[in-house]
Amino acid sequence: MTVTAPEGFSAAGVAAGLKSSGDADVAVVLNHGPDDAAAAVFTTNRFPAAPVLWSRQVLAGERARAVVLNSGGANACTGPEGFQDTHATAEHAAAELGIGAIDVAVASTGLIGVRLPMDKVTAGVTAAVQQLSEDGGLDAARAIMTTDSVPKTTVQGRDGWTVGGMAKGAGMLAPSLATMLVVLTTDAVVRPEVLQRALAQATSVSLERVDSDGCLSTNDTVIVMSSGASGVTPTAEAFTEALTAAATDLAMQLLADAEGSTKDIAITVRNAASVTDALTAGRACARNNLLKTALFGNDPNWGRVLAAIGTTDAAFQADQVDVTINGVTVCRGGAIGDPREGVDLTGRAITIDVDLKAGTEQATIWTNDLSIAYVHENSAYST
Amino acid sequence: MTVTAPEGFSAAGVAAGLKSSGDADVAVVLNHGPDDAAAAVFTTNRFPAAPVLWSRQVLAGERARAVVLNSGGANACTGPEGFQDTHATAEHAAAELGIGAIDVAVASTGLIGVRLPMDKVTAGVTAAVQQLSEDGGLDAARAIMTTDSVPKTTVQGRDGWTVGGMAKGAGMLAPSLATMLVVLTTDAVVRPEVLQRALAQATSVSLERVDSDGCLSTNDTVIVMSSGASGVTPTAEAFTEALTAAATDLAMQLLADAEGSTKDIAITVRNAASVTDALTAGRACARNNLLKTALFGNDPNWGRVLAAIGTTDAAFQADQVDVTINGVTVCRGGAIGDPREGVDLTGRAITIDVDLKAGTEQATIWTNDLSIAYVHENSAYST
Structure with missing residues (x-):
């Protein structure tokens, strides 16, 4: 109704x-x-x-x-x-x-x-x-x-x-x-x-x-x-x-229902100094084409998560940041964590948790992957 | 040598x-x-x-x-x-x-x-x-x-x-x-x-x-x-x-030599209030996936140029901005200009000129289109 x-x-x-x-x-x-x-x-x-x-x-x-x-x-x-x-x-x-x-x-x-x-x-x-x-x-x-x-x-x-x-x-x-x-x-x-x-x-x-x-x-x-x-x-x-x-x-x-997408990605930034910092870091990930293409390819490429938040002014120390993808903490202290082979990305839902260890605030940004169908639909649309 | x-x-x-x-x-x-x-x-x-x-x-x-x-x-x-x-x-x-x-x-x-x-x-x-x-x-x-x-x-x-x-x-x-x-x-x-x-x-x-x-x-x-x-x-x-x-x-x-790309795109922002404004507006275009996919599809979608620079804080009046793509002024005063059908995008080189009419500075940003091959290469890389 x-x-x-x-x-x-x-x-x-x-x-x-x-x-x-x-x-x-x-x-x-x-x-x-x-x-x-x-x-x-x-x-x-x-x-x-x-x-x-x-x-x-x-x-x-x-x-x-x-x-x-x-x-x-x-x-x-x-x-x-x-x-x-x-x-x-x-x-x-x-x-x-x-x-x-x-x-x-x-x-x-x-x-x-x-x-x-x-x-x-x-x-x-x-x-x-x-x-x-x-x-x-x-x-x-x-x-x-x-x-x-x-x-x-x-x-x-x-x-x-x-x-x-x-x-x-x-x-x-x-x-x-x-x-x-x-x-x-x-x-x-x-x-x-x-x-x-x-x-x-x-x-x-x-x-x-x-x-x-x-x-x-x-x-x-x-x-x-x-x-x-x-x-x-x-x-x-x-x-x-x-x-x-x-x-x-x-x-x-x-x-x-995002056509052209194959993944629903929830990026949660935790322990940020402010909600603004958490949103800034989350949006940087959501807008990073390299990360989005990697996730389309079922690749838990955590380096691209760090590279994305490394472009922001959010408060964090580079050697403190943890990244957990679908439950596996693949990055600890800004460096190599548990084996990326343990991450199962075959489903539609992906959760990325970034722990900035810089405060007590958090926020979640939702995005999709960057797929071949996205490019196809958006290049073919108005012509 | x-x-x-x-x-x-x-x-x-x-x-x-x-x-x-x-x-x-x-x-x-x-x-x-x-x-x-x-x-x-x-x-x-x-x-x-x-x-x-x-x-x-x-x-x-x-x-x-x-x-x-x-x-x-x-x-x-x-x-x-x-x-x-x-x-x-x-x-x-x-x-x-x-x-x-x-x-x-x-x-x-x-x-x-x-x-x-x-x-x-x-x-x-x-x-x-x-x-x-x-x-x-x-x-x-x-x-x-x-x-x-x-x-x-x-x-x-x-x-x-x-x-x-x-x-x-x-x-x-x-x-x-x-x-x-x-x-x-x-x-x-x-x-x-x-x-x-x-x-x-x-x-x-x-x-x-x-x-x-x-x-x-x-x-x-x-x-x-x-x-x-x-x-x-x-x-x-x-x-x-x-x-x-x-x-x-x-x-x-x-x-x-950008593999996966099919276009070399030079975005020149003219008559900006400052070089910083010109660079900001140019980068907003260079990073807009909708514009980049449109250009991959040979679509002179000037609305996506405006939508991109409309997210910036560069000085301009919305009803003053002109956009010229490969020599055709498809947008005049923030509205419909010459017919988009006149734009030939079949070659590799694309020039986009944005006239902000807000000053005397200018700058050029170079970028590529967003292609299916880009997504393919970057999704397949580390796996």
Whole structure:
């Protein structure tokens, strides 16, 4: 049921002809209220796509009634004309829904630097609005898929209230398409400021720690809307816990469905001087092509782990660092540990534990391997 | 003639059995003087290999009489025992040459985290010393090859004096092997402080701007030795020019021989507020896997150029940036420019010009594409 699992939401997904495959490519999610609190986090890329620029304006009011999403085109780097296209999309949806354009967020994913065919977009929005349904969550989740092999959805039921969600992208599935688009919904009664804080906290430990290939999209959007339809007001802590569970569930689905990848890699940096240090060291590993290719080849090449964290400014002494891969401590004190032959990398799940011995903080970054299929998909995509 | 082109140098390369292929793997370069000024730059990786730790001590005195190099093993992340191996190598070479161990720099390349077979190393050094010859430069250049397909050498003749050099590695040829090892020689009379400044200047605009895959080795070593045998003392400017020409020649050879790569990509960032900004933006492109895979696929995907520089803190306005690929300005003012269909990417050479319109500085970074062969070579290497 995804985004329509909580009370007070309807959704739809339709095929508007944006994708050459003919698959569904326009989705609408509508909040029927009574509340319309909303919050969002967006890409930090300095070339934000037109829908990101628009939706930031919408969310500045901490309210939203609907989200229109499309696959088949990112509407990024399209200049003032592209912004006008997004604005027109919101206005068209608002007219169909009988609400204001400033209540309608927009999110897009697809090729950068190409205008959207607006006649198809507006016709798709009209059709989606007509099909809005309390059972439409899965259709909406399907309409935002690009090369995702399955729709990503989550439902977190709590005591009298629920968080639902859908996501697409990230992972290694032709990541220029793989913009992370996430819509979360809840029927809990949540004040806007609590919603924003809970979303920042939830994403910081989940979606923001999935670093499949280090490439930051121009379109990343994570939006949460509250209908308040349950009438239940959870504590901020309880709501944050549920929202974090939903975001983490979706993040792990993104990781697992990363097409072109053969491994899900959890890199945990322990005993760091700070969480920032742990994240810095973890991201350096997640973005090191030599390590990622080695893991694709089932090679527990711990030297590449050290070489990666050796490029960071994280606090550590080179002769103190231990590295454990799938339970085998192949590196002790920055030098040779147990035999690498003891490491079994034949499965999909890989855990790399780096012990910096420099403090008490830790963090985990999730990534994928760098495979031949990744190169193939990403070299063949737009041509 | 490579490193033996200048007067006052002899060299040799022998097969010591470190490589399973049986190819040459130990090289010695000897400076016969009368001068013995030397300078070097080393990797900034915080896990420097044992030979880097040792050679830093040697070069701290701004002098060196010989360099011993080996392929077939990096001697990195091998702890105190690995350092003792390097020290023993220098002591053995020094005894064979009748000089002090502190006059002998050592450089190694190969798999990280494996001890060297010292009996083979010392026998190889003995054999190399016996074969030292003024014609041995090419043999030495061959002995430091790993998956390089050709030896890389340079000779820069000037008015009465010469700079010679050899290099291996970098590029995309199984880059954990592809540590950049470079030995430069000259018979010009050059004071140590001029030598160090000239080397820093020469590498900063050449070898340090080749960023094949963003992975910093534990073993990078660039060393220059002056014999003074020509008796000619060039100006610092003239010497720096010749050394820069030699380093640039070698850098371009490293780029062109990058196995697994199909493109040589020159990314020039123009009209930046500072050289640092230009380098930051250029490196962001060079390290963006989505852009590199697109170029492998002959796809002029300029949106990925913007997405890459959009992650940096370089000064620019998003609606001002132009991108020109192989002469076609596919992006103007951060939006759609001339048709991407006009870009011919079928050749090996690709130029990407990014105009930030934020100042007057510029810099070029050289890189390669991300190919299926890159993934294949680097996933299959150590196993």
